[in-house]
Amino acid sequence: MLFRIIYMFFAGYVSIIVEGFFIERFLNICRNKKIYLQELHRENSTYIKAKILKSDFREIANIAKKTKCKVKIEKKSGVPFFISKYRKRKVFAVAILVIAIFIFTMTKFIWNIEVNGNEKISSEEVVNLVNEYGIKIGKFKSNIDTEKISTLIRLKREDLSWIGITIKGTNAIITVEETTEKPEIIDKNEICNIVATKDAVISKLVVQNGTPRVVEGDTVKAGDILVEGVMEGEHTGIRQVRAEANVFGKNCYEKEKKEEFVQNETVKTGNEEKKREICINKFKINFNKGVSKFENYDTIITSRKVKFFSNFYLPIEIKKITNVEIINQPRTYSEEELKIKIEKEIDEELEKEYQISKYEDKYKKRDVEVNPENNGLKVKVIYEIQEDIGIKKNID
Numbered sequence: 423m424l425f426r427i428i429y430m431f432f433a434g435y436v437s438i439i440v441e442g443f444f445i446e447r448f449l450n451i452c453r454n455k456k457i458y459l460q461e462l463h464r465e466n467s468t469y470i471k472a473k474i475l476k477s478d479f480r481e482i483a484n485i486a487k488k489t490k491c492k493v494k495i496e497k498k499s500g501v502p503f504f505i506s507k508y509r510k511r512k513v514f515a516v517a518i519l520v521i522a523i524f525i526f527t528m529t530k531f532i533w534n535i536e537v538n539g540n541e542k543i544s545s546e547e548v549v550n551l552v553n554e555y556g557i558k559i560g561k562f563k564s565n566i567d568t569e570k571i572s573t574l575i576r577l578k579r580e581d582l583s584w585i586g587i588t589i590k591g592t593n594a595i596i597t598v599e600e601t602t603e604k605p606e607i608i609d610k611n612e613i614c615n616i617v618a619t620k621d622a623v624i625s626k627l628v629v630q631n632g633t634p635r636v637v638e639g640d641t642v643k644a645g646d647i648l649v650e651g652v653m654e655g656e657h658t659g660i661r662q663v664r665a666e667a668n669v670f671g672k673n674c675y676e677k678e679k680k681e682e683f684v685q686n687e688t689v690k691t692g693n694e695e696k697k698r699e700i701c702i703n704k705f706k707i708n709f710n711k712g713v714s715k716f717e718n719y720d721t722i723i724t725s726r727k728v729k730f731f732s733n734f735y736l737p738i739e740i741k742k743i744t745n746v747e748i749i750n751q752p753r754t755y756s757e758e759e760l761k762i763k764i765e766k767e768i769d770e771e772l773e774k775e776y777q778i779s780k781y782e783d784k785y786k787k788r789d790v791e792v793n794p795e796n797n798g799l800k801v802k803v804i805y806e807i808q809e810d811i812g813i814k815k816n817i818d
Contacts, residue, residue: 427591427734428529430460432522434476434500441469442491451485461731473731476502525736532561533592534727534735540598543581548596551575557587557594560703560737566594591733613662616649616812618642622671625808632665642671648812662817669812675776675805677768682798683760686750690720693747701739716747757799761792764801772805781807 440448445468452459459472474482479495486493501518535557537545555571568587575585584599616632624640632649636642651665697710721743728738755763772778778786791802 427460427731428526430473430475430500431525431730432501434498434502435460435473436476436479436495437471437473437497437499438479438482439469439471439494439496440486440491441494442486442489443468444489444491445470448485448489448491451489452482455481455485457481457485471496476500528736529592529734530563531592531737532557532563532566532589532594533559533737534729535559535594535596538595538597540600542600543598548598551579552587552594552596557596563589563592591731592735593733595733612664613651613817614664614814615647615651615817616665616667616669617815618644618646618648618669618671619811619813620644620671620673622673622809622811624648624669625672626668626670628668630666631663632667634667636669642811651817665814667812668810670808671811672806672808675772675778675807676802677772678800678802679764679768680795680798680800681760681764683757684752684754684797687753688748689751691747691749695745697743697745699741699743701741703737710743714745716745718748718750719745720748721745757794760799761790761801764799765790765803768801768803772803776805776807778805778807781809785809 442448445464449459449470457474457478459474461471461473463471465471476498483493485491501522504518535549535552537548540548552571552575555574557566557571566589568589572585572587576582581601582598583601586597588595588597621643622641624636624638624642627634627636627638627648629649631653632651633653634649635647642648648669649665649667651663652660653663654660693716695715697708699709700707723741723743725739725741727735728740729735769778785808787806789804789806791804793800
């Protein structure tokens with residue numbers, strides 16, 4: 423695959439668009455004539471995109487004509503087209519040779535790491551993990567034993583049920599499968615109590631086994647016994663059992679904020695300045711040195727790695743740095759606007775602190791208190807949450 427990409431680059435290739443009602447016939451004829459369509463992408467039943475060798479274009483045009491399809495060149499790429507454009511300039515011939523040597527040398531290394539399949543584990547953590555075992559940016563590909571590394575990682579990480587490492591071009595593709603949480607194995611002979619995981623007011627108590635030590639309305643603290651693992655029978659007397667129950671506790675989470683009706687707000691003026699930066703591995707070339715002309719601004723950085731085709735990356739990253747001018751100007755809120763603004767801010771803070779959204783609507787109640795005060799507004803948001811606070815604890 424890598425050899426094919428390099429060959430197409432030096433032989434020259436064209437990106438084409440083919441449209442027509444007989445696309446299937448067109449593709450079948452290409453297959454029969456052994457014309458290779460690189461990065462074939464089918465938009466719909468009458469429209470495809472692909473990359474082909476420069477030398478195959480004439481045959482492609484004949485096939486398109488035969489199948490009543492239209493073929494259009496979207497882009498010409500590769501060494502022959504570059505030479506054709508600059509054939510009278512000797513300096514470019516030398517530049518081409520240097521570039522060719524550079525590209526060929528770079529194909530021997532890894533210049534990008536791609537992570538797929540992860541949900542709970544971050545991509546950054548996966549990259550750091552494979553870095554420990556030698557899969558790094560700039561690593562010589564022939565020194566990497568992907569099967570051995572996969573096996574070592576699976577032995578080390580219990581949260582990964584499988585990890586696959588594939589090197590395509592200069593791209594290391596890491597595909598992971600995370601382990602699912604194992605169901606609780608219940609030992610019916612195990613003797614345990616149910617205790618509180620946190621301070622709360624008991625709101626609901628459903629006992630299947632054991633003796634309750636609290637009733638609805640009781641205030642409990644973390645560690646208190648809610649249901650004891652004992653039962654008393656008329657004929658069996660007192661015996662120890664495995665406590666089983668659902669115990670719900672009620673807690674209030676609240677936050678209060680005060681803000682003024684007139685506030686300074688950050689506003690974009692629409693003025694921008696753009697800068698470029700090229701990173702060749704760890705070496706940086708900044709084309710716009712100097713201080714920004716804006717007194718206050720936000721910076722937006724976007725970057726992309728240079729690549730040929732989908733998996734042939736080079737150690738070159740182009741960064742676009744945009745400074746957006748901002749100014750502070752006063753804004754006067756109405757009482758309703760300020761109330762909504764403060765409520766939103768408090769909700770975001772409570773969500774971050776207590777993950778309110780994980781509770782179903784039937785288990786949470788929200789109240790808002792609003793009090794005007796000295797050119798401003800004081801707002802308090804109160805969430806009443808009901809949650810299962812019981813956890814089993816073995817009896818020693």
